[in-house]
Amino acid sequence: MLKTFSFALVLLACPFIAFAQNLAIRFEPGAKVFRLDGGGVSYVFGVNTRGELQQLYWGGRLGAADNFSQASPMPEWASFDSSYNNTPQEYAGWGAGLFNEPALKVSFADGNRDLVLHYESHTETSHGFDVVLKDISRPIFVTLHYAMDAENGILARSATIENRGSDAVTVEQAAAAAWALPAGHYTLNYLTGRWAGEWNLNQETVHPGARVIESRRGSTGHQANPWFAIQSGEADEDHGEVWFGALGWSGSWRITVEQDQLDEVRVTGGFNPFDFGYVLKAREKLETPIFYGGYAEDGLGGASRLLHGFELKHILPRTQTTAGQAMPKPRPVIYNSWEATEFRVSEAGQMELAEKAAALGIDRFVMDDGWFGQRKNDLAGLGDWYVNQEKFPNGLKPLIDKVHSLGMDFGLWVEPEMVNPDSDLYRAHPDWVLHFAGQPETEQRHQLVLNLARQDVREYVFGFLDKILTENDIAFLKWDYNRNWSEPGWDQLPPAEQKRVYVEFTQSLYGILAELRKKHPRVEIESCSGGGGRVDLGILRYTDEVWPSDNTDPFDRLTMQDGFSYAYTPQIMMAWVTDSPHWLNERATSLTYRMLSSMQGSLGIGANIANWTPEEASTAKRLIAAYHQVQPTIVQGALYRLISPRDGSEFSATQTVRADKGQSVVFAFIHSTQTGHSFPTLKLKGLDPAAEYALSSIEGKARAGTPAMASGAWWMNHGLEFDGGFRGDFQAMAFRLDRK
Ligand code: GLA
DSSP states (O other): OEEEEESSOOOSSSOOOOOHHHHHHHHTTTTTEEEEEEETEEEEEETTTSOOEEEEEEEOOOOOOOOOOOOOOOOOOOBBBOOOHHHHSSBOOOOOOOOSSSSSSEETTTSOOOOOOEEEEEEEEEEEEEEEEEEEESSSEEEEEEOTTTTTTOOEEEEEEESSSSEEEEEEEEEEEEEEEEESSSEEEOOOOOOTTTOOEEEEOSSSSSEEEEOOOOOSSSBBBBBBEETTTOOSSSBBEEEEEEESSSSSSSEEEEEESSSSSEEEEEOOOEEEEEEEOOOEEEEEEEEEEEEEHHHHHHHHHHHHHHIIIISSOOOOTTOOSSOOOOOOOOOEOOOEEEEEEEEEHHHHHHHHHHHOOEEEEOSSSSSSSSSSSSTTTOOOOOTTTOOOOTTTTTHHHHHTTTOOOOEEEEEETTTOOOSHHHHHHHHGSOOTSSSSSOOOOTTTTOOOSSSSHHHHHHHHHHHHHHHHHHOOOEEEEOOOOOOOTTSSGGGGGGGGGGHHHHHHHHHHHHHHHHHHHHEEEEBBBBBBBSSSSSSGOOOSEOOOOOOOOOOHHHHHHHHHHHHSSSBBBEEOOOOOTTTOOOOOOOOHHHHHHHHHEEEOSSSGGOOOOOOHHHHHHHHHHHHHHHHHHHHSEEEEEEOOTTOOSSSEEEEEETTTTEEEEEEEEEEOOOTTTTOOOBBSSSTTTTSSEEEEESSSSTTTTTSSSHHHEEEEEETOBOOOOOOOOOEEEEEEEOOO
């Protein structure tokens, strides 16, 4: 029963809008083995002789004729380590003496908490399987969804948990998926941070026990990101096996990486079980988020290139103008006024900035916080989404018209899920916020979180956003979210059901975003949460870009951008050039250095350009024009991290190569030259060795004698050398190569 897809599939309900080639889906009824092959990857699992669903293989693609026997459970190690515990199950219920991380834990109404899931049935879908498991005695059904991407073998896994009984059950823990790795020695990579310090890459040996990466905050969080990559002992940036995954969920989440007593490594991820308790009434279902997982045999670089391509082609939304296209369009170069004016926005001030921005070659003008309600600072106004009459006496239209007349489109900042206690909205609806009745409401940045899970709140939020977008010609919303949860009560519901807020808040957010995009199909949206607090593959299905950090220091950004790139494509990585010295570190850097740092991602300008000298304006204008020419290569090409800026590195460099290998862009940065070191020769990657490439400078000089044209083999083997004068503190150069 081998099924190979070689035709184009467009499936809106499926996580992939895919051109499926190279995908093989197979079920062997005799051995009860399920096999998925896509790209360079095979994923195999089967029904074991006890009836459990057991993982058999995840790694490089196997031969089409290779067969697996029926899965047999792992043997018991001792009376303390049962076979049930040792067997890598696809989705283990907590029962039968399981001490490892369960995928699912439930409490039944009668106090029974034993859940043992056995295979029941399956169906083949366009990209994989839906496999139904059932508890051995109770009518709890779990449908595991598997969908593999044909091109790169990334597997999307999720679960639907259904109560077909007549009594309610409480789901106390529900993963999207559990992944098992072959026995071996591994290094775990994961991303952590804080406000203004996101995207630190951590690399540590996987030891016995569990490493938990999580958010308990009600949203994705700055502190950890729902992504992991586990490399085998020998692997590095360019070589070796890497298993990676990313969870598509913007609420509280948890990923547990566990090495058990037999040295087996498993990764389980989904809803965070902390304070979780989802009551499933009779015939109700709970859908988990999707946990995406992939495998690369060319190191961490290979893993991130697979993930970038997958995000571009299958996760990021399309607008009316890009519907049906393989790739979303590169982001417009934006101007944002936040660092220039903060809350002091006005019609005249914004118009002046818009004129300056247009002269630089900016595509999109974005007005940030301060334009609505009684918003003079962060003490008041959130929730009151009417235009402030003092600042914009004639509404937004004159400003938007002006921006359009200058050849730019217009974007606006909103923070829809929040309310200041000092607002008309809170005065009218104090019960709309997350709270526990009678308890103090903890403010952060003087604001409270609206309970988006409530139908009335959802209608209000959708209503005002729809109105703003209907009444104004707005191309873009910067959607902010400037605090995490406290007192997550939902007192409209009976006490036992209030914890549904952990699921339904986020589902409601996704629902609002989806509805808005449907009704306003030209509008693009940025996910911002005080910087990079809400970046994950869940929100990215509804948003076109993210704001990685409020920290715009160009030197700090190099390390953040490096960390970010392990999990997310540069396409979505907005990077503004702001003023020097920088407000956070008081570090002074040249405009050229700042520009090149931001040009590694999706460029924007966030400086007070009203104060720029003519020389600064002309530098920015020249580099914006150069960026426009190569932007698709930078943000959608294959990224090679040639020299990492991490760990105090003196140098750093990246290279991106367009999919057809026709163009490449190289960025090189010096932190601080020491003892006269020269910049290392960069051996480029990913070019066509036989093709001829012309080198041209975007900024800076190659070493005297560097050929203007040479083969891909020359650039990759001999390498690119830099001018001897490339020394000093915070220096940068950039080059492009174009195939002749
Ligand atoms: C957050 C964002 C900033 C800016 C401010 C406005 O901190 O990350 O970019 O929009 O809010 O209040």
